[in-house]
Amino acid sequence: MLASSLAFIDGSVTNVALPSIERDLHGDAASLQWIVNAYLLPLSALLLAGGAAGDHFGRRRMLILGTAVFAVASILCALAPDLRLLLAARAAQGVGAAMLMPNSLGILGSSFKGEARGRAVGTWASAGAIASAVGPPLGGWLVGAAGWRAIFIINVPVALAAIIIAWRYVEESAEGEQPLDVPGAVLATLALGTLTWALTLWSSAHAGSPEVWAGLVGGVVLLALFVWIERGRRSDAMMPLAMFASRPFVGLTLLTFLLYGALGGLLVLLPYLLIVGGGYSPLQAGLALLPFSLVIGAASRLMGRTTERIGPRWPLTIGPIVTGLGFLLLVRVDPSGSYWTTVMPGMIVVALGMAGAVAPLTTAVLSSVDQSHTGTASGFNSAIARTGGLIATALAGAVIAQTGTALVETFRYAAILAALFAIASGCVAFVTLGSLTPVGDDRPG
Known part of the structure; x- marks a missing residue:
């Protein structure tokens, strides 16, 4: 959980630092997008390889190596004198995250079975949400107090703790000699x-x-x-096409791409809108995102247990649709108005919807493959989620390049588009996941 939290912290904390990095390193709209996507690109493309490498060489070994790469790259980000070197270091962070994330979840998949696995995944998702919750306000405070470079330094002690614990207490697991x-x-x-x-x-x-x-x-x-x-x-x-013969697997893949694409785009744009359009400080923008992660952290373990009993179809139908309704509420965002009436209601509803989807989605994916491919399956699903965010961030320049009232107006169009994607993902779940059984059910699904 410590290792995977690195990726969650980094994904959330960087968003509140974008305006400060833009001023310090003289960036433009395209360069701001690449500060996010230089990390997401190798993370999206190499997660599959990272999961397969864990299955091949050992999940603990790849977890430790990926965490070490992430820590070194974080130090390089903090020391980067210009935008070019920062982007290179961000890409190295993405490589490290691609190694550690699928093997973090793969270790859980190989260590627990049945209902215990559902609870373990729920706890893992809660820890990630808590890390995401801590990231924006902590990062905002660090940006204001010590500058944006400090947000990368906080990764180092977390990485060291994860490496020590994994080395001493995690048993090695691998699943054969499949070539990479x-x-x-x-x-x-x-x-x-x-x-x-x-x-x-x-x-x-x-x-x-x-x-x-x-x-x-x-x-x-x-x-x-x-x-x-x-x-x-x-x-x-690394992506066996035979997996796509399963209708539920195709449904989970499409659902993940649509839902996390919608979420990834809005989580980049909202803090930027509040800082640039509303004059929020980085700390205030970070605190504005706090309800989102707190609600997910509190509810994910409960949803993991619920999915064990009723299966993933209804949580993955209702959760994304509720998320879409939350995005529609964000159309009311006024960065110069009251946070409590224009921003927070939408954030709460989005968080409630995502809380209903995060743990059930992860559990459903792990339950759809045999144990020998848990690392590959988790890597594939994470890759699809990050690819959705990657594409959304690449398109976010249409909003970031705007100023004044045009910035607010284009953000509202983005919120409507995100709502349509989220609601569509819930419909996909309803149509395709009817054959999946609860985690504790041993009948073939």
């Missing part, structure tokens, strides 16, 4: 990188160009080549 899919990892990285570059260029410039169209076409071609390579590798692929 290096071609698949390279193609996934190139495809996502090309698409992200093209979408970032389009959204920040508000116009198409030969470079944008070339990037989009090139990204699609690379994705097609990735699928072709994975098909040829069959069971040795």
Whole structure:
């Protein structure tokens, strides 16, 4: 939980520091998007490889190595003298997170079974939500008191504690000698990188160009080549295509992409809107996000137990729809008005909806594969979630590039779009997850 909390803290804390980094390193809308996406890109593309590497070499070993990489990269972020080196260090953080995150969850999947696994996953999700809750206000305070570089230094003691505990108390687990899919990892990285570059260029410039169209076409071609390579590798692929013969698995994949894409975009844009459009301090913007993570942290363990009894279909239908209603409430956001009446109601409803979805989604994914592929399955689902956030952040430049009333207006359009995605994800769950049984049910689903 300490190791995976690093990724959650870093994902939430950086958002409140973007305006300060922009001023200090003389960035623009596109560079702000890349501060987020330089981290999300390798995290999205390499999570599958990270989970498979844990299955192959040992999950504890990969957890410790990934945590160490993350810690070193965090120090480099804090020392970066310019934007170019900061982006390189952020990418290294993403590589470390791709190694540690799926193996954190894979260790749980291999250590617990049945109802105990549902409770363990709920506890893991709660710890991640608490870390996310601490991140924005702590990061906002650090930005105001010591500068944005301090937000990366806080990762180091957490990483050291995680490494020590894993080394002393976690048993090693691995699942055989399946070869690693290096071609698949390279193609996934190139495809996502090309698409992200093209979408970032389009959204920040508000116009198409030969470079944008070339990037989009090139990204699609690379994705097609990735699928072709994975098909040829069959069971040795980091994304075995046989998984997509399962209707619930396809549903969970689409649900994750839509829901986390909607959430990722709004969590980048809201603190930026409050700081730039409403004059909030970084600490105030961080505190504005606090209800979201606190509600998820308090409710995730309960939802894990509920999913054990009733299965994931209804929690994953109702939760995203409620999340969408919360996004619609955020259309009322006025950064210069009262936080309590324009921001907090929407945040509370979004949090309640996500609390109903986080633990059930994770449990459903782990329950859909055999134990030998828990690392790969968790890596795939996390990759889809981060890819949704990656694409949403690449498109966020259309909002970030605005100022004044135009900034507020385009944010409202983004909130409506996020609501549509979240509600659609709930509908997907209702249609596709009817055959999944509760965690403790041994009948085939």
